[in-house]
Amino acid sequence: MAVTIKDLDVKEKIQWCPGCGNHALISSLKGAIAELNLPQHDTVIASGIGCSSKLPHYVNTYGFEGIHGRPLPVASAIKLANTKLTVIAVGGDGDGYGIGVQHFVHIMRRNYNLTYIVHDNQIYGLTTGQASPTSQLGMKTKTTPWGVIEEPFKPLAVAINGGATFVARGYAGDPVHLKELFKQAIQHQGFAFVDVFQPCVTFNKLNTYPWFQERVYKLEDHDVTDRWAALKKAYEDSETEYKKVPIGVFYKVDKPTYESQLPQIKKKTLVEQDIENIDITEAYKEFE
Amino acid sequence: MLFSIRIGAQAGAGVMVTGRMLAKCFTRGGYNVVGYPEYPSLVRGGHNVVQVTTGTNEIRSPPRRCEIVLALNRDAVFYHKDFVKKGGMIIYDKALDVSEFKVSKDIKMFAVPLEELIKKAGGTVRMKNTVALSCVLAMIEYPFDILAGVIEDEFRRKGDEIVKKNIAVAKEAYEYVKGTNGDVPYTMKPLSDKRKVLISGNEAIALGAVKGGMKFYSAYPMTPASSILHYLFANERKFNIVVKQTEDEIAAMNYTAGASFAGVRSMTGTSGGGFALMVEALGMAALAEAPIVAVLVQRIGPSTGMPTWTEQGDLRFALHASQGDFLRVILAPGDVEECFRLGFEAFNLAERYQLPVIIISDKFLGESVFSAERFDEKGLKVDRGKIVEKLPALEPNTRYKRYELAKDGVSPRVFPGTPNGMHVGTSYEHDETGFSTESFIMRTKQVDKRAAKIKGLLKDMPAPKLYGPKDADVTIMCWGSHKMPALDAVNILKMDGIKANVVHFSYLFPLDKDKVAKVLKGKKTVMVENNSTGQFTGMLKQYCDFKPDFLMLKYDGRQFFGRQIAEEVEKLVKSGFKGDKEIRIVEKEDLEYYNPQRHGL
Numbered sequence: 001m002a003v004t005i006k007d008l009d010v011k012e013k014i015q016w017c018p019g020c021g022n023h024a025l026i027s028s029l030k031g032a033i034a035e036l037n038l039p040q041h042d043t044v045i046a047s048g049i050g051c052s053s054k055l056p057h058y059v060n061t062y063g064f065e066g067i068h069g070r071p072l073p074v075a076s077a078i079k080l081a082n083t084k085l086t087v088i089a090v091g092g093d094g095d096g097y098g099i100g101v102q103h104f105v106h107i108m109r110r111n112y113n114l115t116y117i118v119h120d121n122q123i124y125g126l127t128t129g130q131a132s133p134t135s136q137l138g139m140k141t142k143t144t145p146w147g148v149i150e151e152p153f154k155p156l157a158v159a160i161n162g163g164a165t166f167v168a169r170g171y172a173g174d175p176v177h178l179k180e181l182f183k184q185a186i187q188h189q190g191f192a193f194v195d196v197f198q199p200c201v202t203f204n205k206l207n208t209y210p211w212f213q214e215r216v217y218k219l220e221d222h223d224v225t226d227r228w229a230a231l232k233k234a235y236e237d238s239e240t241e242y243k244k245v246p247i248g249v250f251y252k253v254d255k256p257t258y259e260s261q262l263p264q265i266k267k268k269t270l271v272e273q274d275i276e277n278i279d280i281t282e283a284y285k286e287f288e
Numbered sequence: 289m290l291f292s293i294r295i296g297a298q299a300g301a302g303v304m305v306t307g308r309m310l311a312k313c314f315t316r317g318g319y320n321v322v323g324y325p326e327y328p329s330l331v332r333g334g335h336n337v338v339q340v341t342t343g344t345n346e347i348r349s350p351p352r353r354c355e356i357v358l359a360l361n362r363d364a365v366f367y368h369k370d371f372v373k374k375g376g377m378i379i380y381d382k383a384l385d386v387s388e389f390k391v392s393k394d395i396k397m398f399a400v401p402l403e404e405l406i407k408k409a410g411g412t413v414r415m416k417n418t419v420a421l422s423c424v425l426a427m428i429e430y431p432f433d434i435l436a437g438v439i440e441d442e443f444r445r446k447g448d449e450i451v452k453k454n455i456a457v458a459k460e461a462y463e464y465v466k467g468t469n470g471d472v473p474y475t476m477k478p479l480s481d482k483r484k485v486l487i488s489g490n491e492a493i494a495l496g497a498v499k500g501g502m503k504f505y506s507a508y509p510m511t512p513a514s515s516i517l518h519y520l521f522a523n524e525r526k527f528n529i530v531v532k533q534t535e536d537e538i539a540a541m542n543y544t545a546g547a548s549f550a551g552v553r554s555m556t557g558t559s560g561g562g563f564a565l566m567v568e569a570l571g572m573a574a575l576a577e578a579p580i581v582a583v584l585v586q587r588i589g590p591s592t593g594m595p596t597w598t599e600q601g602d603l604r605f606a607l608h609a610s611q612g613d614f615l616r617v618i619l620a621p622g623d624v625e626e627c628f629r630l631g632f633e634a635f636n637l638a639e640r641y642q643l644p645v646i647i648i649s650d651k652f653l654g655e656s657v658f659s660a661e662r663f664d665e666k667g668l669k670v671d672r673g674k675i676v677e678k679l680p681a682l683e684p685n686t687r688y689k690r691y692e693l694a695k696d697g698v699s700p701r702v703f704p705g706t707p708n709g710m711h712v713g714t715s716y717e718h719d720e721t722g723f724s725t726e727s728f729i730m731r732t733k734q735v736d737k738r739a740a741k742i743k744g745l746l747k748d749m750p751a752p753k754l755y756g757p758k759d760a761d762v763t764i765m766c767w768g769s770h771k772m773p774a775l776d777a778v779n780i781l782k783m784d785g786i787k788a789n790v791v792h793f794s795y796l797f798p799l800d801k802d803k804v805a806k807v808l809k810g811k812k813t814v815m816v817e818n819n820s821t822g823q824f825t826g827m828l829k830q831y832c833d834f835k836p837d838f839l840m841l842k843y844d845g846r847q848f849f850g851r852q853i854a855e856e857v858e859k860l861v862k863s864g865f866k867g868d869k870e871i872r873i874v875e876k877e878d879l880e881y882y883n884p885q886r887h888g889l
Binding site for chain 1 (some may be wrong): 482484498525527528535536539540542544546551554570576707710713716723782
């Protein structure tokens with residue numbers, strides 16, 4: 001039976017600000033899940049804490065809303081426990097590039113077959129408007145009243161350097177393009193990372209829809225297997241003083257996934273293994 | 289008969305392996321053995337020692353003195369000369385100049401030309417420890433074949449050539465010592481050819497967990513918990529489990545909770561500092577009702593403390609870790625048999641009640657090795673609690689009531705992959721489907737639901753266990769690892785004509801007031817705790833309204849010695865229980881392995 005976008009809805013009302021980029025993002029994600037026909041019960045969305053991280057409540061699949069900055073370790077373990085599931089991790093820029101950045105850096109080295117979507121609005125929303133790791137230089141927020149003086153975090157460059165095998169950026173103002181990115185990311189065999197520009201209409205008065213509309217363009221004639229070309233593109237926004245902000249797939253390579261290298265789960269996933277009457281007789285040998 | 293050997297060397301010289309080999313030689317002869325390591329938090333420099341104690345007696349903990357010191361460097365003579373019993377011996381490398389140390393005339397000094405022997409047998413300097421080991425065994429006339437077998441097993445993975453050479457140098461040394469008439473008053477013959485198991489507390493917990501169906505273990509290396517990680521990694525393919533070394537302990541606990549949510553039995557392990565990082569996710573697991581097991585192998589705190597030394601100082605931390613009120617279980621194994629059993633049982637409790645279970649151990653139990661029979665598996669049965677595998681179709685756009693307001697507090701779990709079971713596991717307070725809620729009524733109901741589990745749980749928590757005669761002059765109370773020195777103290781007191789028994793707690797929380805009262809009724813009690821504030825004593829007061837008559841504390845980095853407990857208890861008994869209510873142990877003889885230079889070495 002085909003999964004439809006309607007199946008993925010929940011009765012509860014979505015509680016994001018009107019006009020928030022998250023609305024387009026969630027529609028694109030549901031569209032991707034439906035078009036890929038992923039069974040609801042075989043899909044898990046894990047999140048951290050923040051506006052973005054409320055997403056699992058609004059998509060009728062399995063979900064886990066953990067603690068701030070930690071969707072990746074939870075998602076990783078879900079995948080290792082049951083490799084048959086489609087696992088998607090979501091979070092915000094504060095969640096993933098701030099408090100939880102160590103998990104982001106290390107998950108890329110592991111190449112689990114899962115997707116990580118970051119709702120990047122360049123501000124802390126749920127805590128009402130503090131600077132985030134991706135807030136632009138000079139931007140005034142509650143915690144940078146005289147403007148940001150810290151160099152913004154560059155998620156795409158970090159991901160390309162860090163070993164991610166699929167690196168993309170989307171924009172909530174182009175939901176059709178975003179849906180296609182999500183589809184590619186989910187289908188990618190390995191760690192797929194999608195940073196999504198998603199304007200915060202309440203707290204970010206700099207990076208607004210009109211701001212993006214003027215700057216965003218889609219990557220074309222770009223060799224996604226060329227690491228150096230990808231890096232160059234990843235720096236294009238800041239290098240051009242945000243005159244040009246590319247979106248699309250920056251980098252994609254094939255590498256063996258972490259879990260494919262574990263012979264102990266080749267035949268049966270961990271959840272499928274029988275745990276009654278485990279025989280440990282052999283284990284005594286080394287102790288005797 | 290009791291016989292104890294200390295092997296001392298510079299840190300990094302491999303005495304931990306040598307000590308374990310010696311201990312194994314004795315377990316293969318059917319003896320009881322305790323192998324106890326002491327080492328500073330250094331990889332090179334500093335001093336390391338393993339004390340191997342064996343004999344025909346029941347032995348559960350290391351004594352403070354020994355019969356033989358095997359000194360592989362000069363420092364070892366300095367450090368241990370005052371701990372050799374009268375008539376004992378220090379065996380040392382002839383190449384070492386130890387003339388400056390004042391050694392009692394009652395102790396025999398025996399120099400062995402280790403390097404010459406190695407050269408003669410065509411070995412290398414790396415085989416020095418093997419040679420030294422062989423000298424000790426020759427001295428006590430223990431059969432060489434047993435050592436040869438242990439060498440073979442230890443070095444097999446390094447190839448036949450290494451095995452052969454090690455056996456050859458060992459033989460050379462064995463014959464040399466035999467020929468010199470070392471004249472030690474101790475001889476040891478194997479008791480039987482029935483091999484015992486030699487295992488550490490950490491390994492026994494790991495093995496119990498594997499037997500209990502643990503399929504996933506995630507951890508970050510931390511002394512003294514790392515040997516759990518090492519053991520499980522070495523055997524992950526044999527046991528068909530996945531072991532993950534994570535970027536930190538925050539990740540480790542989140543992985544453990546994630547794997548649990550996905551439906552597998554999962555565990556993490558660490559020491560106090562790492563547990564501090566896990567605390568937030570521990571609360572998450574509790575609120576999401578994802579059953580997890582965490583092993584907390586205590587060392588000295590606060591903060592980095594004395595990282596390679598033991599203490600029972602994290603009990604209150606385990607009890608209160610993470611914000612908010614929530615139920616948890618704390619188990620404290622008292623020996624390797626209990627490590628195995630509780631390693632198994634922790635998962636049943638975690639899944640039956642869908643909550644975090646903390647197994648609290650310590651460096652002394654975790655890193656020491658003990659002889660045991662193969663563990664008793666009687667009565668061990670996997671119980672996964674309420675899990676549903678088939679569900680009726682859901683109304684469109686609705687979700688499974690994962691957090692249904694069940695009367696006993698336990699709502700049936702369902703795992704991802706199960707049709708019609710969709711829901712959100714969550715760190716937010718939630719309604720029955722897992723959707724976030726801030727309803728006052730639902731909040732109260734969910735808190736009460738989770739708390740209701742205590743009723744069933746208390747029934748499953750056994751009473752503290754009484755060891756020894758029912759009617760004794762005095763009762764030694766203890767928890768966790770201190771079962772072992774406490775039982776040794778009972779034997780020592782017996783020789784001095786004092787009838788003592790032990791009440792030991794391995795189920796620390798939740799506590800059943802009535803069960804505790806029944807066991808302790810009418811007893812003259814001395815509580816022994818390896819910390820500075822009597823943390824468990826406080827818990828007993830709080831939850832059971834019980835106060836031991838006396839409290840004995842030690843917090844210098846080592847566990848209590850059996851004799852130490854016995855001496856203090858004897859004083860109390862002989863004074864008609866008139867002593868101070870609180871006894872703090874301060875060692876008279878100090879040792880400091882971290883900085884040999886400080887002692888002029």
